[in-house]
Every structure is written in C-alpha cells, then in structure tokens.
Amino acid sequence: MTVRAAVCTQLEKPLEVLDLELAEPRAGEVAVRIMASGICASDASVQKGALPSPLPIVLGHEGAGVIEAVGPGVTHLAAGDHVAVCAMPQCGHCYRCTRGQPGLCERGDGVLFSGALMDGSTRWRTADGVDVAQFVAAGTFAEQVVVPTISVVKIPADMPFAPASLLGCAVLTGVGAALNTAAIRPGGTVAVIGCGSVGLMAIQGARLAGAERIIAIDLVPAKLEIARAVGATDTLAAGEVDVLLAVKELTAGRGTDTTIEAVGAQVTVDQAIRMTGKGGEVVFVGAGTKGVRINVPQFTGLVGSAKTFKGCLFGSADTHRDIPRLVERYLAGELHLDVLVSRTYGLSAINEGLAAVTAGEVISAVVNLESLN
Ligand SMILES: [Zn+2]
Numbered sequence: 001m002t003v004r005a006a007v008c009t010q011l012e013k014p015l016e017v018l019d020l021e022l023a024e025p026r027a028g029e030v031a032v033r034i035m036a037s038g039i040c041a042s043d044a045s046v047q048k049g050a051l052p053s054p055l056p057i058v059l060g061h062e063g064a065g066v067i068e069a070v071g072p073g074v075t076h077l078a079a080g081d082h083v084a085v086c087a088m089p090q091c092g093h094c095y096r097c098t099r100g101q102p103g104l105c106e107r108g109d110g111v112l113f114s115g116a117l118m119d120g121s122t123r124w125r126t127a128d129g130v131d132v133a134q135f136v137a138a139g140t141f142a143e144q145v146v147v148p149t150i151s152v153v154k155i156p157a158d159m160p161f162a163p164a165s166l167l168g169c170a171v172l173t174g175v176g177a178a179l180n181t182a183a184i185r186p187g188g189t190v191a192v193i194g195c196g197s198v199g200l201m202a203i204q205g206a207r208l209a210g211a212e213r214i215i216a217i218d219l220v221p222a223k224l225e226i227a228r229a230v231g232a233t234d235t236l237a238a239g240e241v242d243v244l245l246a247v248k249e250l251t252a253g254r255g256t257d258t259t260i261e262a263v264g265a266q267v268t269v270d271q272a273i274r275m276t277g278k279g280g281e282v283v284f285v286g287a288g289t290k291g292v293r294i295n296v297p298q299f300t301g302l303v304g305s306a307k308t309f310k311g312c313l314f315g316s317a318d319t320h321r322d323i324p325r326l327v328e329r330y331l332a333g334e335l336h337l338d339v340l341v342s343r344t345y346g347l348s349a350i351n352e353g354l355a356a357v358t359a360g361e362v363i364s365a366v367v368n369l370e371s372l373n
C-alpha cells in the first residue's frame with residue numbers, strides 16, 4: 001500500500017513529504033496507523049547529522065495510533081488496538097532486560113541507529129524501489145508504519161492520541177528520571193534544572209514520588225509558570241537570580257536531596273553538582289554535547305560529601321510496565337501531559353514543527369494525522 005511520510009533525504013535539508021510503498025508486517029511486527037507523533041529534538045539531530053543514521057530515513061520516534069494489521073505469530077495484539085510507539089524496542093529477554101535494565105535492552109540498542117527493524121530490513125520503499133530507513137525502528141512521521149511489537153505498548157481507547165504520542169520518549173524519560181533513576185524520599189527536596197518537556201515531566205515525577213519541595217529552574221519565565229502549574233513549589237529564573245545562592249537559601253543551607261539536570265550544558269551540569277547537598281544525588285538526564293564534563297574533586301566533591309551521580313538514559317524506563325501506569329495516572333488527572341502539547345502541525349507542515357522545537361519556542365510539538373494533514 002502507499003502511505004505518506006516525511007522523509008529526510010539529505011542532511012541539513014527540509015524533510016520531504018513523499019508517497020512510500022509500505023510492506024506487510026512480518027513475524028513479530030505490527031502495522032500501526034499513526035494518529036499523532038511527537039516532534040523531539042533528536043529528530044532534528046538526525047537531520048543535522050549529529051546522530052548517525054542512514055538516508056533516506058523517515059524520522060519521528062514517539063507516536064500513538066491504531067493497529068491495522070499484525071504479522072504472523074502475533075497474538076497479544078490485534079487490529080483495532082490503540083498503541084503508543086516507543087523510541088526504543090525493549091525485548092524483555094536479553095541480559096539487560098532480565099536484570100531490570102530494559103532501558104539498555106541489547107536487542108533495542110542493536111537497532112537504534114541502524115535505520116532498520118529487528119531483522120535488519122525496512123518496510124518502506126520509494127516508488128523507484130529505494131529502501132527507506134526507519135529512525136529507531138519506528139519512523140512515526142508517517143500515515144502508517146510497520147514496527148516491532150516490542151516497540152509498542154497497548155493503551156486504552158479513551159486515551160487521547162496527542163498526549164499519548166509523547167509517552168514513548170519525552171514523558172518516559174522525564175517521569176522515569178524522577179521515579180526510576182532517582183531515589184526520591186517522601187518529604188525530600190528536589191531541584192529540576194531545565195523546564196522543557198523532560199524537565200516538566202521530572203517535576204511531575206518528583207511530585208508523584210512525594211517530594212515536599214520541588215525547585216524548578218529555567219531561563220524562560222513562561223516555562224517556570226507551567227512548572228508551577230504541574231507541581232513545582234518554587235521557581236528560579238536563572239537569568240535573574242544567583243541560582244546556587246537561591247537554592248542554598250531555600251534549603252536552610254543544606255542543598256538539595258536530589259537534583260535532576262535536564263539541560264546538558266556545562267554551566268548547568270556544574271550547578272547541579274554544587275547545589276546538591278551532602279548525601280544527595282545528582283541525576284544527569286540532559287543530553288550534552290561532546291565537550292561537557294563532570295568535574296569534581298574526588299574527596300570533597302564525592303567521598304567526603306557522600307554524593308551519588310547517576311546517568312539516566314530513557315528514564316531507566318521499562319516501557320511495557322511504565323506506559324500503562326502513566327496512562328492510568330493521566331486518565332485519573334494526576335499526570336498533566338496536555339501542557340506539553342504546545343502546538344500541533346499537519347504532516348505537510350512538519351518542517352515548521354521541527355523548527356519550532358529546535359528553536360525552543362515550544363515545550364513540545366505534535367504532528368496530528370487524525371484531523372490535519
Ligand atoms: Zn525523543
């Protein structure tokens with residue numbers, strides 16, 4: 001069948017919306033009609049050449065939609081099921097998955113930047129017969145996609161598609177940083193540096209973990225307002241106040257119990273370490289550029305202050321366990337996902353959406369294939 005998809009054909013060029021031939025799902029795969037897809041900075045990173053990927057490739061790595069068909073042997077999913085498509089396939093059986101580290105799934109990791117599905121091939125082709133790759137075994141900027149079943153999680157039919165489309169990357173990463181990676185104690189003090197989609201979700205994770213004081217830090221006052229609406233108890237505008245001094249004052253001189261760094265810049269990485277108190281933990285979830293370093297004196301910075309540093313990839317999430325829980329909390333009104341959906345675009349306006357996300361104009365943007373096109 002023919003489907004429309006936004007294809008990156010050349011680096012540093014706008015995506016092209018093309019008609020592609022989509023093959024049937026093979027064993028262990030499903031065809032999903034995409035209703036909404038999140039637009040994430042990582043998509044732009046491929047386009048700029050900062051993340052390795054074969055070309056041409058369909059970008060988009062978090063989405064939500066309806067199963068159209070299942071491949072041979074697929075029994076736990078059926079046509080008509082609503083699903084979220086995740087940024088990482090998690091197999092449930094490999095060394096990492098069976099040790100409680102599915103965010104490092106070895107089968108998932110093996111295909112992340114290959115542009116192919118689990119068997120090394122792709123299901124899209126141009127009209128001229130050229131194979132078109134799928135970003136992280138997904139490629140959700142398309143009307144329909146074939147993905148491995150281990151990349152999708154069933155969601156209830158009353159879960160709206162736009163917020164559901166952000167579950168598979170931004171939401172899992174941010175909430176997971178607080179609920180899975182960090183060890184937040186009820187009554188604890190948490191600072192979150194960076195109030196983009198990941199930071200706003202980390203704030204909510206900290207709230208759900210029972211943190212008493214949640215200090216949100218960002219340069220942009222509008223983002224701090226949203227941070228307060230979703231659970232921050234204190235906000236610091238980084239350009240206007242001395243952040244380290246302010247955190248010290250807010251914590252009776254002790255520093256935080258947990259700091260979640262969701263920016264990845266050298267200045268915020270350094271601040272995160274310094275604002276964390278004795279016995280506290282720093283969770284690094286922001287994706288920094290090559291030169292960003294963690295620099296601390298071994299004794300005073302780590303041993304003598306008994307601090308813990310944790311790297312957080314993909315929210316240390318177990319997609320198959322965590323997504324149903326997050327949906328439940330959204331439907332119960334405990335998790336605010338709609339604040340993330342700043343703007344929606346049709347597939348043909350995908351380049352505007354990518355530009356808005358890259359420029360930081362919006363918290364997150366969503367491609368809506370349900371009603372726009
Ligand atoms: Zn993402």
Ligand SMILES: [Zn+2]
Binds near residue numbers: 091092093095102104
């Ligand atoms: Zn695995």
